Amino acid sequence: MNGSLRKVSIYGTGIIPFGKFPNLPLPLMARPAVLEALKESGVERKQVDAMYCGSALAGWMAGQRIARECGLTGITIVNTENACSSSATAFREAWMAVACGMIDFAVVVGAEQLTRLGGGTLPLDNEDIEVTNGMVMPGLYAMRARRYLHDYGYEEKDLAEVAVKSRQHGALTPYAQFRSPTTIEQVLASRKIADPLTLLQCCPTGDGAAAVVIGPAELASRYTDSPVHVLGSHLASGKFVSEFRDMTIPEITVRCVNELYEEIGLGPEDLDLLECHDAFTIAELLYYEALGLCPPGEGVRLLRQGATTFGGKTVVNPSGGLLSKGHPIGASGVAQIVEIARQLQGRCEQRQVQGAKIGLTHITGGGTAGFDHGACCIHVFGV
Amino acid sequence: MKNTQLSEAPSAPHEGRLLGAADVMSAGGELQLVGCRCRQCDARMFPANSLCPFCLSEEVEALPLSPLGSLYSYTFIHVAPPVWEVPYGIAYVDLPERVRVFGKLADADPAHWKLDQQVRLCVTRAAGADDQGPHYHYFFAAA
Numbered sequence: 001m002n003g004s005l006r007k008v009s010i011y012g013t014g015i016i017p018f019g020k021f022p023n024l025p026l027p028l029m030a031r032p033a034v035l036e037a038l039k040e041s042g043v044e045r046k047q048v049d050a051m052y053c054g055s056a057l058a059g060w061m062a063g064q065r066i067a068r069e070c071g072l073t074g075i076t077i078v079n080t081e082n083a084c085s086s087s088a089t090a091f092r093e094a095w096m097a098v099a100c101g102m103i104d105f106a107v108v109v110g111a112e113q114l115t116r117l118g119g120g121t122l123p124l125d126n127e128d129i130e131v132t133n134g135m136v137m138p139g140l141y142a143m144r145a146r147r148y149l150h151d152y153g154y155e156e157k158d159l160a161e162v163a164v165k166s167r168q169h170g171a172l173t174p175y176a177q178f179r180s181p182t183t184i185e186q187v188l189a190s191r192k193i194a195d196p197l198t199l200l201q202c203c204p205t206g207d208g209a210a211a212v213v214i215g216p217a218e219l220a221s222r223y224t225d226s227p228v229h230v231l232g233s234h235l236a237s238g239k240f241v242s243e244f245r246d247m248t249i250p251e252i253t254v255r256c257v258n259e260l261y262e263e264i265g266l267g268p269e270d271l272d273l274l275e276c277h278d279a280f281t282i283a284e285l286l287y288y289e290a291l292g293l294c295p296p297g298e299g300v301r302l303l304r305q306g307a308t309t310f311g312g313k314t315v316v317n318p319s320g321g322l323l324s325k326g327h328p329i330g331a332s333g334v335a336q337i338v339e340i341a342r343q344l345q346g347r348c349e350q351r352q353v354q355g356a357k358i359g360l361t362h363i364t365g366g367g368t369a370g371f372d373h374g375a376c377c378i379h380v381f382g383v
Numbered sequence: 384m385k386n387t388q389l390s391e392a393p394s395a396p397h398e399g400r401l402l403g404a405a406d407v408m409s410a411g412g413e414l415q416l417v418g419c420r421c422r423q424c425d426a427r428m429f430p431a432n433s434l435c436p437f438c439l440s441e442e443v444e445a446l447p448l449s450p451l452g453s454l455y456s457y458t459f460i461h462v463a464p465p466v467w468e469v470p471y472g473i474a475y476v477d478l479p480e481r482v483r484v485f486g487k488l489a490d491a492d493p494a495h496w497k498l499d500q501q502v503r504l505c506v507t508r509a510a511g512a513d514d515q516g517p518h519y520h521y522f523f524a525a526a
Contacts, residue, residue: 015415029506046422106417106445108434120462120464121462121463123464123486127398129423129430129485130485132399132400133399133400133485133486134399134463134467134471134487135473136460136462136463136464136472138460138462139458139460139473142458143456143457143458143474143475144456144475146456146458146498147455147498150498192459192460192461192470193462194459194460194461194462195458195459195461195493196457197458198460240436240437241429242426242427242429242436242483243412243426243428243472243481243482243483244455244477244481244483245483247456247475252481293467311459369485370428
């Protein structure tokens with residue numbers, strides 16, 4: 001990271017319980033998250049220099065529409081779309097603006113209403129040769145899963161264990177969409193989506209919003225007693241490959257996280273917890289490996305050892321992750337950041353990761369022919 | 384399995400993306416897909432591109448794709464946009480030309496498919512046409 005950049009801190013966080021709110025206009029759905037983050041931050045509305053809004057499918061000017069309901073109109077507003085990484089990208093843009101001294105205070109919000117699309121799989125781009133031949137997002141992950149199980153000799157019930165852990169965590173998270181535990185048998189018996197993936201192995205259709213207020217670290221103590229510091233930020237895009245690729249290695253995540261680890265001088269062994277892009281059960285296992293928690297093929301063993309649940313070495317998705325907390329895609333990046341910030345502040349009660357000092361958020365996504373994924377955005381936070 | 388002539392082709396799954404005449408060639412009575420190879424950097428791809436997206440060379444030549452390949456991965460889709468009839472199978476197939484092609488499987492019976500098996504890339508005439516010629520679509524059948 002450029003040494004002349006200012007250090008940046010999260011001053012306040014806000015989130016609404018994720019669920020299905022098809023009759024609530026998006027700006028009204030997002031408003032409580034923004035107002036909560038502002039209130040927590042101690043920053044006055046008139047001090048906010050800019051708003052960054054991430055959303056993938058909310059239509060034009062989601063930021064302006066949200067600002068209208070939050071008394072924030074007239075300031076600089078930037079709307080970002082980067083598939084599932086939309087609001088993590090918004091956070092990164094805001095971080096850069098504060099870090100380089102262009103502005104002091106920014107509101108970052110992520111908001112999405114998938115229920116308005118009618119449910120089912122996400123709408124994908126019709127110019128894409130794979131989409132026009134029947135590709136859907138669960139299908140892409142299912143093909144990764146089939147290859148992974150085959151190459152490393154695992155079974156479908158090994159995937160189901162990810163969903164069981166996720167629901168255990170989600171049950172402890174007040175803003176999770178799914179708050180009831182489940183069993184391996186229930187996961188495997190749920191209806192088929194794209195085999196080997198069953199319904200309970202897929203993130204749900206849902207709506208949600210999350211927000212943070214950030215500002216320079218040097219001013220944080222004037223506003224808040226518990227700032228959370230941004231230790232690193234990185235955004236990578238997918239590389240186009242037309243030949244063969246190993247679908248069990250999420251190349252964009254491997255590249256993005258390794259560049260970030262090198263830049264900030266930290267590694268996977270330094271992480272107390274992380275929120276990763278567990279859009280499907282297989283994804284969490286692949287991301288254990290890609291983020292460096294274990295070698296390739298060892299994800300299932302890491303899970304079974306309990307290393308990624310409470311009491312383990314690195315707690316993964318303490319919120320329940322996308323599988324249980326929900327995945328209103330454009331909102332998820334900031335929602336992950338809210339969870340990690342609150343964990344580092346020690347505010348997470350039943351699901352608190354004891355002694356958490358350093359946490360990471362990872363969100364990738366965007367299904368496009370020839371790419372592992374379109375975008376990957378990773379942040380590391382500390383207290 | 385003997386070469387699949389058009390008349391003997393397995394019945395096509397629900398129609399996927401239509402290809403134009405430039406994406407298909409006829410060799411010995413059999414229809415084949417045509418991708419491209421960059422003469423500068425040797426990149427290969429399907430569908431073909433008039434400009435190499437890797438080195439930006441315009442020296443791109445047609446690359447007829449083998450009808451036989453290896454099933455890299457596949458799944459059966461049970462939830463999809465209404466345009467598709469579920470369940471249906473989709474797959475990535477690796478061809479000897481070092482090109483991975485995505486397409487639909489001929490059927491969605493799990494008993495018919497396993498990883499790394501040989502599959503046949505079948506090209507069939509579709510109903511429509513344009514001023515370049517007839518339309519086609521393609522799918523994978525067990526070889």
